[in-house]
Amino acid sequence: MSNRNRADPTQQDQNKLIAQRREKLAQWRASGGAFPNDFRRDSLAAELHGRFGERTAQELEETAVPVKVAGRMVGKRVMGKASFAHIQDMSGRIQLFLSRDDLPPERYQQFKGWDVGDIIGAEGHVYKTQTGELSVKISDIRLLTKSLRPLPEKYHGLADLEARYRQRYVDLIVNESARHTFILRSRIIECLRAAFNARGFLEVETPMMQPIPGGAAARPFITHHNALDANLYLRIAPELYLKRLVVGGFEKVYEINRNFRNEGVSTRHNPEFTMLEFYQAYADYHDLMNMTEELLRHLAMEVLGTDQLCYQGEPIDLGTPFARRSVREAILEHNPRLSAAELDDREALCGVARELDIDVRPHWGLGKLQLEIFEKTTEHRLREPTFITEYPRDVSPLARPKDANPLVTERFELIIAGREIANGFSELNDADEQAQRFREQVAEKEAGDEEAMFYDADFIRALEYGLPPTAGEGIGIDRLVMLFTDAPSIRDVLLFPAMRAQAEPE
RNA sequence: GGGCCGUUAGCUCAGCUGGUAGAGCAUCGGACUUUUAAUCCGCUGGUCGUAGGUUCGAACCCUACACGGCCCA
Numbered sequence: 260m261s262n263r264n265r266a267d268p269t270q271q272d273q274n275k276l277i278a279q280r281r282e283k284l285a286q287w288r289a290s291g292g293a294f295p296n297d298f299r300r301d302s303l304a305a306e307l308h309g310r311f312g313e314r315t316a317q318e319l320e321e322t323a324v325p326v327k328v329a330g331r332m333v334g335k336r337v338m339g340k341a342s343f344a345h346i347q348d349m350s351g352r353i354q355l356f357l358s359r360d361d362l363p364p365e366r367y368q369q370f371k372g373w374d375v376g377d378i379i380g381a382e383g384h385v386y387k388t389q390t391g392e393l394s395v396k397i398s399d400i401r402l403l404t405k406s407l408r409p410l411p412e413k414y415h416g417l418a419d420l421e422a423r424y425r426q427r428y429v430d431l432i433v434n435e436s437a438r439h440t441f442i443l444r445s446r447i448i449e450c451l452r453a454a455f456n457a458r459g460f461l462e463v464e465t466p467m468m469q470p471i472p473g474g475a476a477a478r479p480f481i482t483h484h485n486a487l488d489a490n491l492y493l494r495i496a497p498e499l500y501l502k503r504l505v506v507g508g509f510e511k512v513y514e515i516n517r518n519f520r521n522e523g524v525s526t527r528h529n530p531e532f533t534m535l536e537f538y539q540a541y542a543d544y545h546d547l548m549n550m551t552e553e554l555l556r557h558l559a560m561e562v563l564g565t566d567q568l569c570y571q572g573e574p575i576d577l578g579t580p581f582a583r584r585s586v587r588e589a590i591l592e593h594n595p596r597l598s599a600a601e602l603d604d605r606e607a608l609c610g611v612a613r614e615l616d617i618d619v620r621p622h623w624g625l626g627k628l629q630l631e632i633f634e635k636t637t638e639h640r641l642r643e644p645t646f647i648t649e650y651p652r653d654v655s656p657l658a659r660p661k662d663a664n665p666l667v668t669e670r671f672e673l674i675i676a677g678r679e680i681a682n683g684f685s686e687l688n689d690a691d692e693q694a695q696r697f698r699e700q701v702a703e704k705e706a707g708d709e710e711a712m713f714y715d716a717d718f719i720r721a722l723e724y725g726l727p728p729t730a731g732e733g734i735g736i737d738r739l740v741m742l743f744t745d746a747p748s749i750r751d752v753l754l755f756p757a758m759r760a761q762a763e764p765e
Numbered sequence: 766g767g768g769c770c771g772u773u774a775g776c777u778c779a780g781c782u783g784g785u786a787g788a789g790c791a792u793c794g795g796a797c798u799u800u801u802a803a804u805c806c807g808c809u810g811g812u813c814g815u816a817g818g819u820u821c822g823a824a825c826c827c828u829a830c831a832c833g834g835c836c837c838a
Contacts, residue, residue, distance in 0.1 A: 275810060276775050276792055334801070341798035358798060375791080389799050412776040412790050414802050419776090421833045433776095523766095526835080618838080748834095759832070 276409045283372060284405045298380035298403055300329040305350030307385060308393055316387035328353060328395060329380040329403065331432065334413065337371055343394075346379060347432075354394040355381055361398055369402070375413075376406035376432075424756050437751075440744045444752055446562045447740055448515060451535055454554055460511040460537060465500035467493060467517065473718065474498025474657070476710040477520040480530075493519035498657065498731065501538050502686060503721045505729050513537035515736065526748040527678065529737065530757050538731040543685040544669045547730045548646050551673060551681055552581050555644070555739075563743060570676045570742055576643060581673070585649035586633055593637040602629060622706045626651020626666070639677035646671045650684075656696040656712055658684035669730075680739060683732025690722035 287293045307326065311319060330348035340359040345352050359367035373379065383397040411417040416433040423430040423437070430437045452462065470489065472479040474496030482491050497514050504512050515535045522528060539546070559566045559577050566578035584592070591597060594611075601607040608628040612619045615635050619628070629651055641647070650670040652660055658668035670684035687693050697714040704711035740752040750756035 274775065279792070336800050336803050337797085338800065338803075339797035341800085343800045343803085345801075354801075356799070360798085388801090390801080392799095392801075394799095409775045409791065412802095414790065415777045417776075418778095419772095419833085421772090422776095424833090523838090616838085761832075 277407055280374060280405065280407045280409075283374070284407065287402065287405060293405070295401070295403060298327075298329060298401060300327045300348075300380060302326045302328055303350040304328065304330070304346070304348050304353035307353055307395070308351065311385050312393050314387075316391070319384075319386045323384040323386075325382065325384050326395060327380065327382045328355075330378070331406075332373065332375055332377050332379050333410075333432075335373075335375050340367070342367075342370065344379075346381070354388070354392055355383070355397050355400070356386075356388065356394050357397045357400065361396070363399060366400065370400060373402055374406060374409075376408070376410045377402060378404035378406070420750075421758075424750055425758055425761070427754055440740075440746060440752060441754060443562060443744050444736075444740045447558060447743060448736065450558055450561045451554070451734075451736075452515065454557060455513045455537060458511070460513045460539075461509050463501070463504060463509070463512050463514055464516065465494075465497045465504070465514060467519075469494050469500075471713045471715045473712060473715050475518075475520075476654075476712065478522060478709050480519050480521045495520050496534070496733065497536050498733070499715055499718045501536060501731065502726060502729070503718065505538050505540055506721045506724055506726050510540035510727065510729075511538070524757055526750070527738070529749050529753055532749070532753075533736040534733050535736055536731065536733040538686070538729055540727040540729045542730040543728070544648070544671055544683060544730050547683045547732045548581075548583065548648075548671055548673075551683070551732065551734070552644075559743070568742060568745075570745055571747060573642060573676060575676060575742070581644040581646055583646040583648060583671075585667075586629060586647055586651070587649065589637050589641070589645075589647055590629065590633050593640055594632070608632065620708075622703060622708070624651075624653045626653040626655075630654045638674060638679070641674040642676055644673065644675045646673055653699070655684065656700050657687055657693070659687045660692075675742060678738055678742075679735070680742070681732055681734040683730065686726065686729040686731055688722060688726035688728060690719055693722055694719050 284293070307328070311324070328346060328348070330346035330353075332344050333347045333352065334343075334345035336343045342357045344355045344357065346355060357367065357370060362370075379400060380403050381395065381397045381400040383395045383399075386394060386396045388394050411429065411433050413433075417423055417426075417430055423434070427437075431441075455462070468482065468484075468491040470491060472492035472495050474494075475498070477495040479492040479495050482493060483489070484491050496518055497516065501512055501514060513535065514537075515533065517531050518534050519531050520528075521530065524530065556566050556577050559568065566576070568575040568577060587599070587602060590602065591599060597611065601611070603625065605625050605628065608625065609619055612628055612631055612635075615632065617631050617635055619631075623631075633647075638647075648671045649661065649664075649667040650658070650672070652658075652666055652668055655668040655670050658670040661667050661669055668684055671682075672679050673681040687696065694714075697712065697719070700712035701714050704713070737749050737752050740746070741749060744752060746752050
């Protein structure tokens with residue numbers, strides 16, 4: 260990134276290219292009618308390709324269908340008294356052919372002064388060039404918006420990652436793959452919404468600003484409400500509100516929205532990220548695993564047309580049933596030197612954890628140690644879709660314990676390509692036990708765990724009215740989109756990823 | 766927070782052992798009525814991220830800082 264050309268608009272344009280374009284704009288203003296907004300197009304590029312792409316040149320010449328198109332000029336080839344240009348609209352690109360003698364007087368001369376990047380509107384008729392490219396033979400053309408800044412080079416596009424993230428608008432103009440990623444993201448969310456609606460779920464919106472942040476183990480952002488003179492937290496999860504709604508009788512609810520976690524930024528973490536969270540009464544975690552598997556397979560077929568994904572060179576098969584194994588089984592499988600007996604021996608696990616360079620805290624219990632060891636040694640090795648089940652009770656304070664073994668819960672996480680994609684469980688609906696779990700969390704918070712949960716008395720009150728047996732799950736949309744678009748970084752699937760503020764924006 | 770790497774023209778990138786900076790594309794001027802990374806001819810364009818230091822001399826060596834990338838916590 261250049262630090263030159265600072266923000267003061269009266270002082271800018273040290274850059275010759277910008278100065279030249281500003282001069283062209285000044286002439287346009289002087290001639291009157293700059294920045295008009297009375298041009299109406301009647302066709303998009305992709306529509307033209309769809310309607311006329313298969314027609315022969317002769318058929319098109321006979322019908323001479325008149326069209327009006329508009330978009331950003333992304334290519335310009337002037338050859339004496341005739342020119343080609345490509346314009347790009349939200350659907351794609353279409354070529355324009357201009358011949359001086361087909362245009363009003365002076366128009367061709369004006370066109371020659373316009374720049375790649377300018378927004379133009381044109382009318383003419385659909386035809387095919389000698390090479391068979393569907394194009395519009397122009398009878399008149401107008402400049403609609405003057406672009407003052409030159410676009411990146413046409414061949415390499417914009418490659419600098421910092422520039423692509425900070426100036427996403429430029430990235431979207433010049434990089435087809437970026438447009439594709441965000442269009443696919445939109446389709447994925449659209450498809451998920453349709454799937455939940457079809458299953459009878461009700462879409463809801465719950466507070467983003469919460470007096471007590473709950474539903475996950477994470478550090479929250481704090482903000483302040485002036486009129487109430489009260490601190491509020493940006494939500495780390497919608498979970499406790501969604502369960503209140505199930506108490507209220509909305510037995511199947513879902514929400515697709517942002518969560519905020521005050522943690523580091525990395526290729527997998529952004530401080531704000533999108534989560535699909537849903538709850539279904541009279542279901543348990545097995546039901547949700549089955550549904551998740553179905554859902555992902557359906558999603559892949561809908562948006563990609565295949566259930567065979569390729570992520571960063573690695574094949575991912577969503578077509579065959581996902582593996583399911585418990586945290587215990589997974590740890591033992593990937594740590595052959597560990598015995599089942601050692602997994603239940605806190606002292607032994609502490610030693611193992613330290614050998615793994617895990618920063619063991621004195622207040623950690625057996626479950627926390629198991630989970631840390633799982634995350635360090637096992638999670639990243641799970642490449643094919645795998646449900647990891649039976650998470651320890653003490654790291655799952657909102658989940659229902661297993662009847663057969665109350666030390667673990669009816670919880671799962673879905674791991675694909677070494678990353679957590681979803682997390683779900685049978686909900687803890689025993690108000691007294693939930694209150695006890697909150698008290699344990701508060702004790703851990705007091706012991707220094709900043710991610711431990713708060714005691715939410717209103718949530719307990721809601722449970723006391725009676726939460727039906729319910730299962731709930733969160734699916735990380737950004738990570739799902741990464742998987743589906745083969746994106747190496749979460750920033751590639753966020754239109755405006757979190758970046759450190761620039762000292763002086765250009 | 767730690768380690769490694771990067772920052773040079775509008776964009777994509779070269780730049781050797783330290784000797785005051787180059788290409789392609791774009792721009793600008795010219796030629797050209799079916800091109801599509803158009804072609805051909807000619808000309809421009811730089812406070813080498815910032816600030817110090819070493820040196821006769823720094824894009825290059827050293828230090829700090831800023832921003833970014835990757836990995837680890």
